[in-house]
Structure formats: C-alpha cells, structure tokens
Amino acid sequence: MAKGYRHLSYEERCQIHALKKRGDSIRAIARQLGRSPSTISREVRRNSGGRGYRYKQADRLARVRRQKASLHPRKMSAALWAMVREKLALHWSSEQIAGRLRHDGVVALSATWIYRYIWSNRVAGGSLYKLLRRSGKRYNRRSQRGAGRGLIPNRVDISERDPIVESKTRIGDQEVDTIIGGKHQGALVSMVDRASKFTFLALVSSKAAIGVRRAIVACLKPVKDRVLTITADNGKEFAHHQQIARALSASFYYARPYHSLERGLNEHTNGLVRQYFPKATNFRTVEPAAVMRIQTILNDRPRKCLGYRTPAEVFIGAR
Numbered sequence: 637m638a639k640g641y642r643h644l645s646y647e648e649r650c651q652i653h654a655l656k657k658r659g660d661s662i663r664a665i666a667r668q669l670g671r672s673p674s675t676i677s678r679e680v681r682r683n684s685g686g687r688g689y690r691y692k693q694a695d696r697l698a699r700v701r702r703q704k705a706s707l708h709p710r711k712m713s714a715a716l717w718a719m720v721r722e723k724l725a726l727h728w729s730s731e732q733i734a735g736r737l738r739h740d741g742v743v744a745l746s747a748t749w750i751y752r753y754i755w756s757n758r759v760a761g762g763s764l765y766k767l768l769r770r771s772g773k774r775y776n777r778r779s780q781r782g783a784g785r786g787l788i789p790n791r792v793d794i795s796e797r798d799p800i801v802e803s804k805t806r807i808g809d810q811e812v813d814t815i816i817g818g819k820h821q822g823a824l825v826s827m828v829d830r831a832s833k834f835t836f837l838a839l840v841s842s843k844a845a846i847g848v849r850r851a852i853v854a855c856l857k858p859v860k861d862r863v864l865t866i867t868a869d870n871g872k873e874f875a876h877h878q879q880i881a882r883a884l885s886a887s888f889y890y891a892r893p894y895h896s897l898e899r900g901l902n903e904h905t906n907g908l909v910r911q912y913f914p915k916a917t918n919f920r921t922v923e924p925a926a927v928m929r930i931q932t933i934l935n936d937r938p939r940k941c942l943g944y945r946t947p948a949e950v951f952i953g954a955r
Contacts, residue, residue: 644671644679646695652679653691716743720750724767730754788875788890794867794898797889801865804830804901807951808864810886811902812852814843814873815909822919824927825851828905829862833939834951835905837931839924849876853883860884862951867891867899908934 655665666673683694723733730750737743757764801809815824823843827836838851856863863886868874870893877888891898912930935948
C-alpha cells in the first residue's frame with residue numbers, strides 16, 4: 637500500500653456511480669474526484685456486480701474485503717503474539733489457538749504459522765516449545781515418506797501372512813516385542829509361540845536393532861525347526877527382520893500400526909512379565925539368571941486355554 641493512500645469513501649462511490657451513469661470515462665471520473673485513473677479502474681473492476689457498478693453494493697463489498705484483510709495480517713502484532721503465548725501457557729495446542737482466534741473473529745491464523753513462531757523462538761534461545769504438550773517433539777507420521785516407524789525397508793505386512801497363523805493351531809508362529817526398562821534403562825525382548833504360549837525372554841542393553849536381532853536369533857536358533865513365522869510391531873528395533881528371517885529360515889511379518897490385537901498374545905505375555913519386572917525396573921541391573929527364572933515360571937504354569945497343560949509341555953512335546 638503506497639504511503640498516503642486512503643480508501644474511497646461512500647460519497648466518492650456515489651459520485652463514481654453517477655458519473656459512470658452519465659457516460660464519463662475512467663480518466664474523467666478520476667479528474668473529478670482527484671484520484672488516479674488506476675484507483676477508479678480498480679474500484680469499478682473489483683466492486684461491480686451483475687447489474688454493473690452500484691454505489692451501495694460497491695461500498696458493502698469493499699467493507700467485507702477490508703474485514704477479511706484484517707483477519708489475514710501479513711505481520712502479527714505484539715499484542716496478538718502475546719495472546720498466543722497466553723494460550724500456550726494454558727497448554728492449548730497450536731490448532732486450538734488458531735481455531736479459537738478464527739472463531740472469535742480476532743485473526744485468521746494457521747496452526748502452522750504458530751508452530752513456525754514457536755520454532756523460531758526456540759532457535760533464538762526461547763522456551764515457548766516447552767509449553768507444547770509434547771515439548772516440541774515432532775509427530776512421526778507413518779503416512780509420510782521418511783517416517784521412522786512404519787516404513788522399514790522391505791517390510792512385509794501381516795496381510796500377506798498365511799491365514800493358518802491366525803488359528804493358533806500349529807507350533808512355530810512367534811510374536812515378538814520389547815519390554816522397556818524404567819527411563820529407557822535396558823530392555824527385554826519377549827518371544828511367545830502363538831499355539832503353545834511358550835515364552836522366551838532375553839536381556840538387551842537398549843532397543844538398538846542389532847542387539848534385538850542377536851537376542852532373537854540366539855533364543856530361537858536352537859529351536860529353529862519350530863519357528864515358521866515371526867510377527868512384530870513396527871518399531872525400528874525390528875529393522876533387521878531380513879537377517880533374522882534368514883538366520884532362522886522363517887518368514888517375518890509386521891502388524892498394522894495401532895493394531896495391537898494382531899499381537900494380542902504378546903501384549904498379554906508382556907503383562908505377565910511386568911508382574912515380576914514393573915515399569916520402573918532398570919533392566920541394566922537385572923541378572924540374566926533372574927530373567928531365566930521368570931521365563932521358567934511362565935512356561936511351567938498350567939494354562940486353561942491349553943487344557944491346564946503347561947506351555948513347556950505343549951511346545952517341547954510337539955518336537
């Protein structure tokens with residue numbers, strides 16, 4: 637907007653209407669009003685309707701346009717940013733803040749703009765990001781290219797798994813997962829056979845894929861003749877699925893994201909393990925002998941679903 641620019645008034649629009657009706661040209665009207673021809677031309681072009689240029693309609697359209705422009709500022713004032721910070725302090729999300737400001741007719745501001753403001757504040761050494769619900773941690777959207785989870789190279793979806801696995805009638809279909817220690821201090825890898833409920837547990841120092849791979853192979857290789865399929869969630873700790881499958885001559889599948897019931901037995905088994913190793917457990921201080929003791933307890937416990945036989949009896953007896 638040029639310096640000194642002022643909007644056309646209602647009276648000026650009345651004059652434009654009357655002069656146009658008389659047949660005056662744009663330049664003639666501009667001279668009469670002391671305006672530039674471009675101003676008059678733009679006014680007529682933007683505010684004319686199906687019946688041509690009418691002053692009441694033109695004034696209404698111009699006012700509506702100015703109101704919309706005020707809701708879409710090119711620069712945010714300090715007062716508006718103060719309002720945003722006030723809502724962040726109440727732990728409102730950026731989307732909630734933007735939506736409410738638009739709802740109240742204050743400003744049409746996108747959630748993305750607020751996020752950019754927060755991140756620029758962080759780069760400048762500010763702490764607004766700490767007011768976000770996730771402290772500024774970005775969501776790992778599985779639908780996006782490059783997302784860490786859900787886009788494991790050469791991932792084979794559970795939909796390609798043999799339907800017989802779902803029936804839990806044969807020995808050899810394993811579910812695997814990790815049980816994380818308190819404050820991410822170490823982890824347990826849990827493996828459970830779907831038919832017999834036989835459980836393997838292995839300590840690892842972290843969720844790193846290489847350690848998880850070695851633990852799975854070490855536990856299952858002695859019984860690889862009874863390992864046909866392995867099903868895991870989409871965690872990056874199972875990124876070495878191809879090496880695991882080759883070492884065990886088995887097929888490796890991934891459950892769908894957010895479908896924990898596709899690995900329901902594994903989730904249930906992890907709950908049983910948590911009875912002995914609560915969530916606060918630091919697995920880096922747990923001895924392997926203690927883990928083996930819990931594994932034995934679980935495998936020697938009669939199960940109703942097995943006709944009160946033990947997982948060990950069913951798994952070993954099937955060999």
